[in-house]
Every structure is written in C-alpha cells, then in structure tokens.
Amino acid sequence: MASNSADKNLVEGCLDRFPGAWNQLVDENIQLIFHGIYQVGFRMGCQVTSEDVEDITSEVFVEILKDDFAFLRGYRGESKLSTYLCTLVHRKAVQEFNKRVRYLNGNNGIVDSDSDSYSQGSTSDVVENNILREAISRLAMPERAMIGMFYFEGRSYKEISESLGLAINSIGPMLGRARLKLKGLLA
Numbered sequence: 001m002a003s004n005s006a007d008k009n010l011v012e013g014c015l016d017r018f019p020g021a022w023n024q025l026v027d028e029n030i031q032l033i034f035h036g037i038y039q040v041g042f043r044m045g046c047q048v049t050s051e052d053v054e055d056i057t058s059e060v061f062v063e064i065l066k067d068d069f070a071f072l073r074g075y076r077g078e079s080k081l082s083t084y085l086c087t088l089v090h091r092k093a094v095q096e097f098n099k100r101v102r103y104l105n106g107n108n109g110i111v112d113s114d115s116d117s118y119s120q121g122s123t124s125d126v127v128e129n130n131i132l133r134e135a136i137s138r139l140a141m142p143e144r145a146m147i148g149m150f151y152f153e154g155r156s157y158k159e160i161s162e163s164l165g166l167a168i169n170s171i172g173p174m175l176g177r178a179r180l181k182l183k184g185l186l187a
Contacts, residue, residue: 007081011072025081026061032082033057033089040093043151045132052096059092060085094154135185142166143178150175 010028013021037056041048064071075084136144142164149155149163161168 004077008077036089037093044097091154
C-alpha cells in the first residue's frame, strides 16, 4: 500500500500543479507507456514504428491532461498508478492499431492491407498475420467475438458480458479457453 499512497501523492501533486510533479509522473512512467504500446501492437500483429510510439504516447498524455486532468482525478489509489495508466495506454494503443486491423465478419483480417504498416511489413509478417487470421476465423463465433472484443477493441469483461449476454464471471475462463484453442490451432 505504501506505493499506492506515494502514487496518490504524486497524482495530487499533479492536480495541484506542484512544481516537478508532472515531470516526475512522466519520468516514472514513460518506459511503461512505450512498452505497453509495443505490447499491444505485437499482440495485434502490427509492425510498430517509433513514429507509432510517439503518436500514441502523445495521445496518452493528451488524454491525461484533457478536461483539467480528469483522468488523474479518477485515480482512487486502489491500484498502483502504473496499473491505472496501463489501462489508458492499452485503450489508446488498441484504438490506434485497430484503425489498421479488421477482424470477425467481413474479411476476418488481422492486418489492414491499406495501412502503411502492412506495406512496410516483411513477408514473414504477412504470412504470420494470414496464419493468425485463418486461426481466428476457425474459432466458434462466441470465442472469435471475445478475442476480437478483448484484444482488438480493448473492451472490458463487463462490456463483453453485456454484448454477448453472458455472466461477467464467465468471460475470463471463456477467454482463457479461446486462447488455448487459438494456441492449438497455431501449433
């Protein structure tokens, strides 16, 4: 809990515009933000460039600053600040990479062939994305939808449960089974 109180103090310092608080928040979390963006891009099968990281990082900071630090005002100290920031980073990265990604219905594609990252990708990236696309399309619809909603849209368990009409406590186990099936299809 000590780290959570330190995190809360840092957030309060930012909200009160205490000198150095914003710089401290940025310095302590910039690598986490970069790593989160790379992880989301990797999971979505996108080639991540340094420009992508810079753009999404800027969007993350704009979101934090928006409406007089509304995002930071929402931090209650129930988790580490880094965990709280990760949710924002994940959501922003998914939104950006999802512009290049299509899934489910339609073409069932993972990589948008019109995107710059696709045209810059290596042949092995294209092959891997085609294999992943094929494997996802072979999953049963509820599993396919869950994979899409969770990984490509960044939806929460609650949103997935409401969308699919399932109990919220069943989403985690079902996602786990879907990942195992996908892993088996990719083996």
